[in-house]
Amino acid sequence: MIKSMTAFAGNEAEIGNLTLSCELRSVNHRYCDITFKLPDRLRFIESDLRAIIGAKIKRGKVECIINSKKQAKDGQELLINRDAVAALLEAASEIEQQMLAPLSFSALDVLAFPGIQQEPDNDREAMKRGITALVDQTLDQLLEVREREGAQLGELITERCLKMQGFVASAGKRMPEVLLNLRNKLKDRITELSAEPDFDRLEQELVFLAQKLDISEELDRLQTHIAEVLRVLLQKDPIGRRLDFLMQELNREANTLGSKSADKEMTQIAIELKVLIEQMREQVQNIE
Incomplete structure (x- = not known):
């Protein structure tokens, strides 16, 4: 079966409290070269995804892009890392004492600081199964395009x-x-x-x-x-x-x-x- 090395495929899936999108792009290359663009929270699954793609594609430069966004649900609780808030305010107070004209900041400024908002715990194994299924589905579509x-x-x-x-x-x-x-x-x-x-x-x-x-x-x-x-x-x-x-x-x-x-x-x-x-x-x- 002749396969082209140029193709594109994309899919979305809801996994836990996240909506994940997967895009696979492939172009011609002398060998099999697989690269990933993943959110930091999903880095744990990169080696598994590399094995899945490498088992079905022998040549070509393949780029796998996975993006995630929170699902907006009614009544969803906003989780705050209170220890991080206390540490941030304490550090800000020490800095203000050394400033000639300290600037005030709002609660929204505090919420925007990294680590203040906590992510709800997701079942890592369930996340892994969901992402694997999403990539498998997208990969099958990519292979169909390559074969066509x-x-x-x-x-x-x-x-x-x-x-x-x-x-x-x-x-x-x-x-x-x-x-x-x-x-x-x-x-x-x-x-x-x-x-x-x-x-x-x-x-x-x-x-x-x-x-x-x-x-x-x-x-x-x-x-x-x-x-x-x-x-x-x-x-x-x-x-x-x-x-x-x-x-x-x-x-x-x-x-x-x-x-x-x-x-x-x-x-x-x-x-x-x-x-x-x-x-x-x-x-x-x-x-x-």
Whole structure:
């Protein structure tokens, strides 16, 4: 199953007295790189979430963002840390005694100070189960998007492979005509330059040029690599790195084919092959 490395998914859930939102974003990356943005109160679950995501995603840069906010409920009691309030007022009194013009502050100022308001105790295990379920649900949605986009990439790559097979077949059919045209040009040139042309020498030169311009090995390797790409696309395991290697091999053979080109049509075939390979290479960079 082909999977893209680019996707997004998001969900919300109510856990205890909190409303939690989870967002998962993934982009292409050489390895599996998972980062988290979590509230401090939820840091205890990071290692578990990393294991859950890492078990289902093998390549890609994944960012997991979890935000929390308190649920506004009628009759909800505001819990105050009275020891913290006493310590804060005592410290403020000592500081005011050293100030020339002490400034007054209100009860709301005190409430806004860190540590004054207490959070209601939440069942840590229940919180862990709820967050795990939320991330699992969001991860499944992310994987669906990756698979859907991966299927589209697979269709595009297959289409380009079939076009390449057509160009390779055209090059194979064209080569005998190229050699025939080259033979006629050399024969005409030698006839122009010599009253008694040495046609035996001409045949020797043609054999040498035919060996130099022979592209049968390049065409065979191109066909083999294209067939391997089509085979790899059907595998269930992550295939991105293997496809990337095959793109390098295809590009090498296309370059050699271009360097051996003996006429305009063969040069055009080599160019078309390189264009298709470059298009596939860009798409392969986004496959897991």
